[in-house]
Amino acid sequence: MNQHDHGMKVRREVLGDAHVDRATAEATDLTSDFQRFITEYAWGGIWTRPGLDRRSRSIVTLTALIARGHDEELAMHLRAALRNGLTRDEVKEVLLQTAVYCGVPDANTAFRIAQEVFAQEVFAQEAPGDE
Incomplete structure (x- = not known):
């Protein structure tokens, strides 16, 4: 599983499918890179770390x-x-x-x-x- 997929899995588990579905459905050309960034960096890179x-x-x-x-x-x-x-x-x-x-x-x-x-x-x- 790549960092984006892993981040999306954790993001859904923490925030719930309804929120994530809404956020991704509302992504535009302006915001899609940001959605990818927070999914990979915050959710896939930080929330998945084993330290906490x-x-x-x-x-x-x-x-x-x-x-x-x-x-x-x-x-x-x-x-x-x-x-x-x-x-x-x-x-x-x-x-x-x-x-x-x-x-x-x-x-x-x-x-x-x-x-x-x-x-x-x-x-x-x-x-x-x-x-």
Whole structure:
């Protein structure tokens, strides 16, 4: 399996097929090289390294996204963190930790986003039909 294929496999496992399908379907001449780049470099080159498990990588990713104020990406990676096995209580602890090191306003925003994501996840689990 080449780096792109391996990256796509991990990207799908972490972010879910629906997100990856949407991102790749929306690729244009402008964004297709970027999609290939993040699939090969981030997902195939970094997320596949043996030094950290996916739970740990999710914790690092959440912290970095909060610190940089990347709220749209934060919502996506909160869902990924749950998919990677973090519990809601563990996510809460990560967010509390970021209040000290990233700042209270950033953690406040992260808690708001997490509450929205958690509510969406509960709704999705309760909704009948196929995923």
